[in-house]
Amino acid sequence: MQFENWIDRQIREAMERGEFDNLPGAGKPLELDSSEDWWIKAKIKAENLDAVLPGPLALRREVEGIADAVADCRSEAEVRERCEALNERIRDYYRRPETGRRIIVRLVDVDAVVAGWRQRGIG
Structure with missing residues (x-):
């Protein structure tokens, strides 16, 4: 005889x-990420919260998606311009005084983004 508890x-x-x-x-595999903040990334994606991310986290998201952001560029100069604009916003973030812990945001490697843009056969 099995005992079924209230929760079951x-x-x-x-x-x-x-x-x-x-x-x-339902019926789809779980999208798990090996990073320690996988759960917050999943929540942000599920709730479409990109627009409400604080400054440095929004910048990090832009850095992660720079390859897709330049995919529609028609020239190398335009790719470089978009990358430099993002890098300038990152530099502005570092110029502002910060209280507490600062979130690290890396600069975009412009030459690497241009090379990737070329490889995709876009330029």
């Missing part, structure tokens, strides 16, 4: 009522 019974009854049917992501 609640879950079973909800399943019988179909409350777990058609949930978002």
